[in-house]
Amino acid sequence: MTDNTIDPTKMAGFRYATKRAVVLNGAEAGLDTDGGPWSTLCLRHDEVVAHETRKLAGSWVHHPDEWCEACGAERKAERAAEKRAAAAAARKAAKAAK
Ligand SMILES: [Zn+2]
Numbered sequence: 001m002t003d004n005t006i007d008p009t010k011m012a013g014f015r016y017a018t019k020r021a022v023v024l025n026g027a028e029a030g031l032d033t034d035g036g037p038w039s040t041l042c043l044r045h046d047e048v049v050a051h052e053t054r055k056l057a058g059s060w061v062h063h064p065d066e067w068c069e070a071c072g073a074e075r076k077a078e079r080a081a082e083k084r085a086a087a088a089a090a091r092k093a094a095k096a097a098k
Helices: 054-060 069-097
Strands: 014-017 021-025 038-042 048-051
Touching (some): 021 054, 038 054, 048 054
Antiparallel strands (some): 021 038
């Protein structure tokens, strides 16, 4: 999953990074600051969301699946796959118990 070719710490306005997203100073990064001066950017999908405070941006950066549509969809797919795998395992166990 870590196929990032760019080094997020070298991005304009960079403040903080997790493996999946970064906190940027919107003005320094040349981003739209209508929603707030701080932005979170999903490193895999380039989805950007503006936040009113750096603290808010700093808390959202840890949960890109909450604000990045593509990450949210991936998370949903992962959960569905986990559910299917658990159901299959349960069926297998039930069969073995017979
Ligand atoms: Zn994403």
